[in-house]
Amino acid sequence: MDTRKKILEVKDLKISFKTDGGTVKAIRGVNLALHQGETIAIVGESGSGKSVTTKAIMGILAGNGSIDGGQILYRWTDENSGEEKEVDLVKVDESFMQKEIRGRKIAMVFQDPMTSLNPTMTIGNQIMEPMIHHYGISKDEAYKKAVELLDLVGITDPERRMPTYPHQHSGGMRQRVVIAIALACDPYVMICDEPTTALDVTIQAKFLELVQDIQKKKNLSVIYITHDLGVVAKVADYVNVMYAGKIVETGTIDEIFYDPRHPYTWGLLSAMPDLDTDDDELYTIPGTPPNLAHEVKGDAFAPRNQFALNIDLRVEPPMFDVEGSETHKVASWLMHPKAPKIEMPKELKHRLEKMKEAAK
Amino acid sequence: MAQEPILVVKDLKQYFKVSRSFTVKAVDGISFDIMPGETYGLVGESGSGKSTTGRSIIRLYKPTAGQITFNGKDISGKMSKESIKELRTHMQMIFQDPMACLNPRKKVVDIIGEGLDIHHAYSSMEERNEKVYQMLELVGLSREFATRYPHQFSGGQRQRIGIARALIMNPDLIIADEAISALDVSIQAQVVNLMKKIQKEMGVAILFIAHDLSMVKYISDRIGVLHLGHLVEAGTSDEIFANPIHPYTKSLLSAIPHPNPRVEKTRKSFTYDKKAEGIDYTVGTQHFVSDTHYVLATDEEFEKWTK
Ligand SMILES: Nc1ncnc2c1ncn2[C@@H]1O[C@H](COP(=O)(O)OP(=O)(O)OP(=O)(O)O)[C@@H](O)[C@H]1O
Numbered sequence: 001m002d003t004r005k006k007i008l009e010v011k012d013l014k015i016s017f018k019t020d021g022g023t024v025k026a027i028r029g030v031n032l033a034l035h036q037g038e039t040i041a042i043v044g045e046s047g048s049g050k051s052v053t054t055k056a057i058m059g060i061l062a063g064n065g066s067i068d069g070g071q072i073l074y075r076w077t078d079e080n081s082g083e084e085k086e087v088d089l090v091k092v093d094e095s096f097m098q099k100e101i102r103g104r105k106i107a108m109v110f111q112d113p114m115t116s117l118n119p120t121m122t123i124g125n126q127i128m129e130p131m132i133h134h135y136g137i138s139k140d141e142a143y144k145k146a147v148e149l150l151d152l153v154g155i156t157d158p159e160r161r162m163p164t165y166p167h168q169h170s171g172g173m174r175q176r177v178v179i180a181i182a183l184a185c186d187p188y189v190m191i192c193d194e195p196t197t198a199l200d201v202t203i204q205a206k207f208l209e210l211v212q213d214i215q216k217k218k219n220l221s222v223i224y225i226t227h228d229l230g231v232v233a234k235v236a237d238y239v240n241v242m243y244a245g246k247i248v249e250t251g252t253i254d255e256i257f258y259d260p261r262h263p264y265t266w267g268l269l270s271a272m273p274d275l276d277t278d279d280d281e282l283y284t285i286p287g288t289p290p291n292l293a294h295e296v297k298g299d300a301f302a303p304r305n306q307f308a309l310n311i312d313l314r315v316e317p318p319m320f321d322v323e324g325s326e327t328h329k330v331a332s333w334l335m336h337p338k339a340p341k342i343e344m345p346k347e348l349k350h351r352l353e354k355m356k357e358a359a360k
Numbered sequence: 361m362a363q364e365p366i367l368v369v370k371d372l373k374q375y376f377k378v379s380r381s382f383t384v385k386a387v388d389g390i391s392f393d394i395m396p397g398e399t400y401g402l403v404g405e406s407g408s409g410k411s412t413t414g415r416s417i418i419r420l421y422k423p424t425a426g427q428i429t430f431n432g433k434d435i436s437g438k439m440s441k442e443s444i445k446e447l448r449t450h451m452q453m454i455f456q457d458p459m460a461c462l463n464p465r466k467k468v469v470d471i472i473g474e475g476l477d478i479h480h481a482y483s484s485m486e487e488r489n490e491k492v493y494q495m496l497e498l499v500g501l502s503r504e505f506a507t508r509y510p511h512q513f514s515g516g517q518r519q520r521i522g523i524a525r526a527l528i529m530n531p532d533l534i535i536a537d538e539a540i541s542a543l544d545v546s547i548q549a550q551v552v553n554l555m556k557k558i559q560k561e562m563g564v565a566i567l568f569i570a571h572d573l574s575m576v577k578y579i580s581d582r583i584g585v586l587h588l589g590h591l592v593e594a595g596t597s598d599e600i601f602a603n604p605i606h607p608y609t610k611s612l613l614s615a616i617p618h619p620n621p622r623v624e625k626t627r628k629s630f631t632y633d634k635k636a637e638g639i640d641y642t643v644g645t646q647h648f649v650s651d652t653h654y655v656l657a658t659d660e661e662f663e664k665w666t667k
Pocket residue numbers: 017018019024026044045046047048049050051052053062063064065111292511512513514515516517542543544
């Protein structure tokens with residue numbers, strides 16, 4: 001019955017950075033799974049490790065970073081022999097990453113578009129180059145495809161834009177150029193790190209629908225990192241909630257949005273602005289995230305968690321299965337069978353009820 | 361309300377010549393004003409001229425035409441280096457692309473303290489650094505981050521460095537260009553609460569440019585809707601959201617995603633096609649719906665849209 005194929009799997013990944021202020025343990029045992037044709041979202045606190053995790057998948061960690069443990073398994077079917085293959089991206093060398101994986105099998109749209117564009121190269125050449133490099137197609141062909149791609153991502157007058165430079169474009173246009181580059185090589189996996197922050201809502205909707213379209217046609221698998229829970233609601237099949245270098249809750253989109261269990265997820269959903277908000281102050285999660293240059297004891301969220309149990313301050317919680325679900329898992333001692341029954345805050349409960357009501 | 365606006369923009373035009381035959385009219389004759397302590401939201405699709413408007417106001421460009429008056433002084437004509445420097449103490453911009461505007465070779469403490477350095481706004485190094493640390497904490501970053509370089513931060517952390525750098529100067533006007541878009545909702549809320557608090561205490565005015573309309577609605581007193589370099593509609597926050605008149609504004613509002621999966625997965629937004637509707641922004645004039653609310657339209661269009 002289960003025909004889902006796991007294309008990418010991150011297992012117990014650990015990453016640290018050396019800085020003047022000591023070693024920062026940014027990723028502390030992350031697990032993720034992406035199935036073919038499906039879409040997962042990673043949401044969570046700013047600085048929790050979303051970008052670092054995906055940069056590790058692409059093999060482009062900053063110079064002061066190192067992978068201290070774990071695996072990143074990528075599986076594919078060989079185009080010629082039809083053989084099933086698997087590699088651990090943590091172990092392969094840079095030339096394999098560059099030739100086989102990066103940009104070709106796995107493409108990424110970066111959070112900061114200006115840093116991934118070359119300021120001295122026309123945007124046309126930047127879209128054409130990877131196609132010529134990976135597939136050896138002719139310049140004319142690459143040109144035609146580049147114009148098509150620009151049009152596809154909603155840039156008007158694409159031919160006239162081809163010879164222009166990044167600084168001549170607005171933030172959102174640059175972001176779309178980066179998206180066009182990612183799509184240029186027909187990847188199997190696309191990682192989008194805040195792909196729509198610089199896009200207005202209409203173009204954002206267009207982009208999300210474009211990706212969904214490609215997914216249907218080509219079975220593309222997508223990882224979205226975004227702070228916009230509206231985007232998550234629209235596209236994601238599964239959601240991973242990240243806090244301080246770990247996944248603290250994972251489940252289907254419905255499980256996370258309508259039945260959240262981790263106190264951090266409660267906080268996140270409570271802070272979501274909606275069009276009816278007109279309170280004087282917006283809800284924020286109290287306190288600040290831990291500085292990962294220091295050792296974390298127990299549950300990293302405990303100091304900010306009004307529901308924290310004693311054990312939270314001492315022992316790190318394992319991933320508990322939510323009863324009755326094969327997909328919903330939560331790293332919180334509140335899920336322990338012997339833990340006191342604690343309900344989510346009343347206001348949030350009320351809000352989720354309203355959401356369910358609106359969905360009927 | 362005998363108060364004078366802190367910023368008056370009149371008929372601002374900003375053109376870019378890309379090649380001999382191609383000139384981009386990024387901003388094409390817009391007018392608005394901002395009162396002290398007020399937040400004016402500027403929304404509109406990508407490429408509509410929002411950042412350009414901000415950049416012209418803070419004089420990163422010399423306006424092609426039009427007047428900008430700030431604190432009663434004209435700042436749209438020729439300006440000496442000195443007066444531009446002076447201008448930029450009272451007006452601060454938080455940039456859209458944080459990485460592109462933070463010097464990668466400088467430590468965060470020096471980036472945030474830079475404005476203080478330029479204007480000799482302290483009596484000792486300790487005083488300066490202490491100010492920087494306080495600012496870091498205000499935007500939700502640890503003071504221990506002060507010795508790190510910009511690339512050693514996450515996107516949202518970097519964005520907050522930009523915010524701290526602007527706030528530390530105690531400006532009269534802040535131009536916040538997508539200043540909170542890379543932040544998670546809780547920290548977004550924290551920064552927005554902070555901006556509102558600073559606003560109440562010090563009366564700073566904010567030009568708030570953003571795509572996230574629910575946040576714009578929440579933070580802005582008034583909103584201007586920009587499309588292709590023209591302000592097509594402007595009004596109080598409530599007027600724009602409760603009673604949008606221009607079809608472009610309507611399409612924009614209909615595209616706001618709802619954080620509710622079962623609703624969102626089936627929702628369709630409605631699209632706006634300027635050509636198909638036969639709208640020409642250059643022939644429309646301001647038609648007032650109320651004292652504070654107007655749309656750019658011809659008489660016929662106005663009648664059709666308000667029916
Ligand atoms: N090169 C580096 N040196 C030191 N610390 C780093 C480096 N790169 C990232 N970090 C730290 O690692 C943590 C995770 O960063 P990451 O960029 O993955 O966050 P994120 O979840 O993507 O956040 P955001 O939503 O703000 O983009 C942060 O605390 C950040 O400061």
